[in-house]
Amino acid sequence: MRHHLSAFLVTLVLCLGLRECYPFSHFPMYSGISRTQHYFFLERAGGEPVMTRAYLGISASSMKKMYYSHLHELRDALKKDRGELGSEDYAAAGDSLLDQLFSGHRDRKAWREAPLTGEVRLIRVDIERVAAGISRRRSFITSMELSP
Amino acid sequence: MRRNWLSAFLKAGFRPFQFSPTERFCLRLLTAMTLFILPEIGGDLTRQSLPGPGKFSFESQPHPNGLAHIFDLTWIGDPEIYAWVYWGMLGLCVPYVLGLLLPVVLPFLALGHICVFTLYQSQGAIGHNRQILSLVLLGQAVAVVLPPLWRRWKGRAFPPCGSDEGRLKSYMFNVSLQVIAACYVVAGISKLIKSKGLWVWQTPDLVVEMVKTNDQRLYTKQEEAGGVELVDTIAFMTDYPGLTRLVLGGGFFLELFAFLALYSRKWALAFGIGLFGLHRSILWLMKLGFPENEQLLVIYFINPVFWAVAGWAWLRGQRQDLYRS
Numbered sequence: 001m002r003h004h005l006s007a008f009l010v011t012l013v014l015c016l017g018l019r020e021c022y023p024f025s026h027f028p029m030y031s032g033i034s035r036t037q038h039y040f041f042l043e044r045a046g047g048e049p050v051m052t053r054a055y056l057g058i059s060a061s062s063m064k065k066m067y068y069s070h071l072h073e074l075r076d077a078l079k080k081d082r083g084e085l086g087s088e089d090y091a092a093a094g095d096s097l098l099d100q101l102f103s104g105h106r107d108r109k110a111w112r113e114a115p116l117t118g119e120v121r122l123i124r125v126d127i128e129r130v131a132a133g134i135s136r137r138r139s140f141i142t143s144m145e146l147s148p
Numbered sequence: 149m150r151r152n153w154l155s156a157f158l159k160a161g162f163r164p165f166q167f168s169p170t171e172r173f174c175l176r177l178l179t180a181m182t183l184f185i186l187p188e189i190g191g192d193l194t195r196q197s198l199p200g201p202g203k204f205s206f207e208s209q210p211h212p213n214g215l216a217h218i219f220d221l222t223w224i225g226d227p228e229i230y231a232w233v234y235w236g237m238l239g240l241c242v243p244y245v246l247g248l249l250l251p252v253v254l255p256f257l258a259l260g261h262i263c264v265f266t267l268y269q270s271q272g273a274i275g276h277n278r279q280i281l282s283l284v285l286l287g288q289a290v291a292v293v294l295p296p297l298w299r300r301w302k303g304r305a306f307p308p309c310g311s312d313e314g315r316l317k318s319y320m321f322n323v324s325l326q327v328i329a330a331c332y333v334v335a336g337i338s339k340l341i342k343s344k345g346l347w348v349w350q351t352p353d354l355v356v357e358m359v360k361t362n363d364q365r366l367y368t369k370q371e372e373a374g375g376v377e378l379v380d381t382i383a384f385m386t387d388y389p390g391l392t393r394l395v396l397g398g399g400f401f402l403e404l405f406a407f408l409a410l411y412s413r414k415w416a417l418a419f420g421i422g423l424f425g426l427h428r429s430i431l432w433l434m435k436l437g438f439p440e441n442e443q444l445l446v447i448y449f450i451n452p453v454f455w456a457v458a459g460w461a462w463l464r465g466q467r468q469d470l471y472r473s
Contacts, residue, residue, distance in 0.1 A: 026338045027335035029335070039360050054369070065273035
């Protein structure tokens with residue numbers, strides 16, 4: 001009987017120990033709550049937003065995760081700490097992201113609404129909880145010229 | 149006195165549940181269905197879990213995760229090969245539901261599910277709603293493979309399920325319950341660690357997360373963004389931080405103590421309803437769905453099949469110790 005909960009304990013230890021190693025995960029969703037948050041979105045040169053689901057088949061939330069995968073890869077390659085990263089590094093991670101999203105060989109015909117052409121900008125929006133409510137601040141990260 | 153109460157409580161519970169043949173069949177059937185469809189109450193009744201043929205296509209694994217660190221899984225992302233994988237998994241579900249050749253069928257089913265979603269999660273954006281089903285399948289595969297191997301190697305019964313035939317047949321379902329409970333406890337512990345124990349206190353700041361999530365939806369698919377409801381909820385959370393801590397803190401403790409669901413059928417039902425409600429609240433607040441989690445909670449924790457059988461037996465005056473089984 002004392003062995004009955006062994007599967008529970010093994011799963012618990014593997015998930016906490018391996019953190020993100022599919023199918024094991026430490027399930028970090030909303031584990032750290034902060035007064036500040038940020039996200040990314042895409043827009044055309046004219047300022048019109050590009051809906052990620054229609055053009056890329058992914059959510060803006062997934063796009064943020066992909067951005068950070070590129071940033072972590074770059075940080076490891078440059079052997080820099082998080083605090084040492086400069087605006088040029090954030091832009092470089094953005095370039096890698098846009099390259100993955102738009103220049104890959106993946107067949108996106110099933111998802112894409114219509115071909116996207118012209119300049120596409122990656123914008124970061126910082127959100128903060130302030131006394132007066134919620135403040136938003138946007139900043140330009142990088143851009144890419146898409147040929148027809 | 150208190151110690152005696154606690155000792156009696158612990159001795160009385162945390163025993164493996166016994167699953168009747170009807171219940172075992174229904175649980176396998178419902179689990180197999182969860183692999184493919186996740187019907188949404190009042191919404192899309194044909195929502196898919198495993199992407200259908202033609203809807204899964206990846207030519208690379210730019211940010212490997214799990215098995216993708218060791219193996220190149222991109223071959224599964226070929227639409228033609230993926231169609232075979234999909235139909236193969238559907239075919240394997242037939243013997244699985246019938247309870248035939250489980251030590252052969254389940255490892256392939258688990259491996260197929262894990263490989264497909266490992267490739268999906270190797271694109272740089274790790275989501276957290278697929279793991280639970282992969283882990284349940286993996287747990288079931290281990291639960292049917294390990295006991296006979298153990299007996300062959302060690303010459304005695306596998307300790308967690310013993311040599312009793314009924315317990316052996318129920319073992320894979322008990323493992324499923326334990327895996328699901330562990331996923332929630334892990335989520336609770338992660339919150340505890342990351343927030344340094346202050347998670348409940350910080351919950352009013354979740355309004356920032358809500359605004360972020362809503363904005364992201366606006367840039368994902370414009371018509372999906374929240375409206376007046378969201379503004380009202382944010383205003384409520386800002387105006388009543390104490391009440392927000394009380395409500396959201398309840399969800400946190402449900403996760404952290406989810407292992408209590410393994411105590412008895414009644415506790416499993418109570419935690420199942422609580423955690424299902426938690427997911428519905430998250431969906432309402434954050435527009436963030438965990439359909440696999442919800443469906444597995446209904447199947448294994450709330451378990452309407454068991455309660456229907458128990459209720460029928462009770463009506464016929466055959467009430468035995470069903471709740472404790």
